Amino acid sequence: MPLSAGISFFIILLVALATFGTRVIPFLVFPRGKEIPPVVQYLGKVLTPAVIGMLVVYCLKETPVLSGSHGLPELIAVVVTAGLHVWKRNNLLSIGVGTVLYMVLVQTIF
Structure with missing residues (x-):
């Protein structure tokens, strides 16, 4: 079953947000100056x-x-x-x- 352009765009957006989130979370959890x-x-x-x-x-x-x-x-x-x-x-x-x-x-x- 082929996906519509809107669904494909939504999937790409979700994957991009998940990837961005995994990159940002460590900086939020361990900010500069805080001991790891x-x-x-x-x-x-x-x-x-x-x-x-x-x-x-x-x-x-x-x-x-x-x-x-x-x-x-x-x-x-x-x-x-x-x-x-x-x-x-x-x-x-x-x-x-x-x-x-x-x-x-x-x-x-x-």
Whole structure:
């Protein structure tokens, strides 16, 4: 069922407001000069690596290690992604290169 232009505009408006709200709320809750609670500081340090770790486990959970390519394209892409991230410390670069490398390996070599 196609959506009308008005409904599409309303959906885009709601998504934009939700995105803007998620960006503004931290500045309202923790204004300049107010001490950030230790639990929020702790979560800021550990949440990103924990989420990345969960994504890696989720992506690799069904890797066929006993058949086909035996997980070699996945292993190569993960090693290159991790190595590039340790070297350059750039999430976008390491994830982008790892994804492109994996796609090239799967589509052309394996």
